Amino acid sequence: MGRWRLRDLAVDAVRNVAGTPARSLLLGVVAAGVVGGLAFTELAFTQGLLGFQASFAAKGGHVVVASNDDGLPAARCAALAATPGITGAAAVEPGAAVETDVAPGTLFQTGRITAGGLRLFTAGTPPEVAEAADRWILGAAAADELGLEPGMWLSIDGESRQVGAVVDTEDRNPQIARWILTIAPPVGDVTQCWVEYAPGAQSGRIELLDTIFADTGDNLVVRPWIRLDEFARNPIEELATRPQRNAWVAAGLLLAALWWLATWFRRAHIGLYRAVGTSPTALLILGFVEAALPLIVGAAAGTLWATAAWAAGTGGFPDPDQARIAVRAAASTLLVALAAAPLLWPLTGRGSVAQQLKDR
């Protein structure tokens, strides 16, 4: 005697799904809600982390400052900009406090900085430094107090130059908002070296500068621009310990439990399949296909709904890492549900066929 052909078994399962639209639709809708809800939660949570990380980077969270009153080689500092994992480096030398011809009696801090270094103070909108060469670079507060704009002329201690750029340093370094800067070549010694690392370069930041400037004497101090202990948040740890990190197990079992409940009310159908000679393995396959169709469609619809709802709320599409986390949660939920949902079919098929056929 033969056994069910796999294709015929699958066709039978599809016909059972199609023949019970209310049950299939209910399971699909619940799957969409559960999987979509979890995906949306992951998107919202990771958005919070990404927002924090962006804010952290904007405020100079990846900047490390080496300083030495005995002097640091400016050329060595500027050369760090070409090092892998470093996005910018600038040698900075504060100058004297000066008066201007525009506002006699008011002192402003002067300073010089190597080319390309302004972006370390003005995250996101670095001025065209090349055009500002040989011109004054004014902090926003200084420009406001002096009533100056780019292109105007300013004389300091008899040295007249055009204003090349006004830089807003409020977010990253409000201390230099009243500075008047000049772009200087990387020669001689300076007292500060600012280095911004790529966000992924997490370890060895301070140690690198300690090594590079180890020969500059005992007064070398290397410290992060933003002290990490001032920020209680650790995005990586938060991601790893987020409350919903294992919710896919519970969500998958919830969907499986719903299917088990539906299976319980179908004991007579299972008994009928057994009565005509369907083996436990064939029952397992039948149950799997019958569960898979609404679960897969529901989970896919739920994930798309979550993405669309999130995009509508934020006005943009998820970051690839966010999407990966959300899709992984959705797929894991689906896999748990698919693995667990059909199990009750062969288990249900262990009792008396005669009794099952009487069950309604």
Add this chain to the structure above:
Amino acid sequence: MNAAVALEGVWHRYGSGPWVLEGLDLEVGAGEAVAVMGPSGSGKTTLLSIAGLLTEPTRGRVRLGGVPVPRSQRRRDRLRAEWFAWVFQTVNVLGHRTAEDNTALSLLARGVPRGEATRQARAALGAVGLADRAGSPVVDLSGGELQRVCIARAVAAAPKVVLADEPTGQLDHATSLRVLDALWAARRPDTALLVATHDPQVAERCDRILRLVDGRLIEEPT
């Protein structure tokens, strides 16, 4: 000639309850129709369950074609599917499927390709007078028609033994006659029929009538 199905010295009880069957012997030959009658609770369904390998007797032995049935559950399952088809008192169908789909189930479960299974299912439905209802959803069929679908499903796969447990128990007189006509018309000449019933008109059609009294079978004159 070996009996299609034989019960030898079968005793049975549920748990530590009273004995339902007490040293019962029964032989049903190929092509023979045997009715088992008796009051409710006398053990008719238990007898059919043991004969059809759904229940293992507390004591005693079942033979199929003269060969003792092994104790291995896996082999019993396989023999059950190969030898028996059932018609129950309660109608058991996939309510959301057509009569044709329900009838084809027993063939599909035996590995018959769907096209051929559908063709044979239509023929079986024709034999029980439901050719014109083959494509109808079973929810649209009457109680008598549903029972005839169950008979078509039982005989379509050409089992060696059909076990019928009160097949007309929930039908009126006229419908019962149509269902019995269908069962006798669709059954192959070599298919044994063991039917548990209260209904004299069912018993009258059988080759032998056995009455189950105090756990033992007593043959009645036909």
